[in-house]
Amino acid sequence: MTVAMKQKQLLTGAEAVAQAWRQIDPDVVPVYPITPQTPIITTFSEMVAEGLASTEIINVESEHSAMSAAVGAASAGARVATATSSQGLALMLEICYIAASLRLPILMNVGARALSGPINIHCDHSDAYMARDAGWVQIFTENAQEAYDYTLMAQRLAEHDRVRLPVMVMLDGFTTTHSADVAEILPDDLARQFIGEYEPPFSLLTQVATIGPFDMPDYYFEHRRAQQHALEQVREAFEQIQRMFKEKSERPYEGPFEAYQMDDARTALVVMGSAAGTAKAVVDMLRREGRRVGLIKLWLFRPFPRAAIARVLGYVDSVAVFDRGLSYGSFGPLYLEVTSALYSRVWGVENSRRPKLANIIYGLGGRDLRPDQIRKAFDDLEAGRLRADQLYYAGLREEGDQR
C-alpha cells in the first residue's frame, strides 16, 4: 500500500506520542503529571478539549491512582492509556504488577528519568529497569518518530489475542520528550485502520466475575507460569505487528532491534534509547576510516530477544553493552541480559563464538554521552583493553583524571 499524504512535522517526542494517542482515541486516560512526561498529557488534554479525541480524562491524585483507574477501566473493556516517569512509575509499580497479572492491555508511555536520590529530573533508564520484572512488555525508542510509531504499535501489541498484556513505551526524558524533531505522522485514516476496533475479550460491565482474586499456594505458581507464557508469545507478535505497520507507514521496522552496520562488524555496541543516534554517527565516522564496527539498538527489552541477540552477536569479536542504569551491586541490566543470552545460546549456534564483553555505564541523571566517549569504547574493544568482569563508566569524573 502506498502512503499518499505523508505529514512531516516538527514535533517533540511528547507531542508525537500525543498525536498517536489522538489517533488511537483511548476510551479512558487516567493521568497524573510528572516531569518529563507531563507534556504528553497536557498536549493530549488540549486535543480532547478541542474535540479531537473523545477520551474520558481522569485527573487522579497520584500515579498509584492513575494505574488503579487504568486497571478498573481496562477490566471494563476500555482502551486505556497513561504516561509517567521516574518516581511516578515507582509509586504506581505496585499496581503495574497487578495490571500485568490481570492481563490488561494498558498502554503506557514512560518519559525515562533517573530515580531519586539525589533528586534528579533528567534522563536515564533506571525507572524502566526498575519495572522490568513487573510482567509488562517494554519497548525503548530512539527519537520522536520511533516514539510515535511504537506507541501505535504498542496499542495493537497489547490487544493481540495471544498477548493481552500491558505495554510500556519508553522515550528518553528531555532528550526525546522535549526536543523538537522531524517526525512523520500517519494520515488519520491509515492510523485508524492500523489500530482497528477493540473487541475486549472480557468486560466487567457484561459479565459476573471476580477480577484480581486471591490465590493460595495451590494456584499462584500456575498463574505466574501462564504470565511467563504470555510474555514469551510477544516476540512473534511484535514482528507481526511491525509488518502490519510497515504496510501502512512504509517504515521498515523488522525484529526486536535495529542492526546498524553489523553485516561484517568485528566489534559492536549494544545500546537503547536516544544514545543510539550519537552512536550511529560514530559508527559512520569509524566506517569511513575502514574499521569494521557496528551497533545494535534494542527496541524490545521485555521480553528479551535472547535468541536473536545470540545470533547477531555470536559472530563478532567483542561487544560493549551501554547501560543507562545500574543494578547496584551487580552490572547494568542490559549487560546481564546480553551475557546471559550469549552464554545460554552461543554454543548451539553453528560456527559462533562467545565474543569478549564489557559493560559501560553512561548518562546517569541526564549526563550526555559524547561521540569521543563512544569512539574510545570502540578503540578499547579493538585493543582488548576491556574486561568482562568489571564495570566501566563513560563520562564519570574520577580521582586523578584530567579536568
Place this chain on the structure above:
Amino acid sequence: MMAKGKLKAWEELEVGAVVLEGGSTQAILTGGWRTGKKPIVDAQKCVNCLLCWIHCPEPAIVTEKAQMRGYDYAHCKGCGICAEACPSGAISMVPEERLVPKRGWIE
C-alpha cells in the same frame, strides 16, 4: 482461587486469573484463619441493621429472612470488623476457646 476437585494445569487456567462463576467465596473455608478471637452477638442488643453483613468480607454472617442470626464460623476469619461496625454494641470478640451457643447467637 482455591482448589475444588482436581487441580488444573497452568495451560488450562482463565487468562488473567479471572473467576467467571459467582459465589466462589463459599468454597473457601476462611474460618481456619481465625487466631485467638471469635465474634458473638447478643440478641437482646441486636437491632438488625445488618451493617455487620455489609462489612463482613466473607460470607460469615448468617441471616434468615433478612434477620441477623449469628455466625458461620467455617467462614469467619476473626477480623472483628463486624464488632467495630455494630452500632448497638451487640457484637463482641471473645476468646476462641470459650464455649458459645450455636452460631454465637446469645438469646
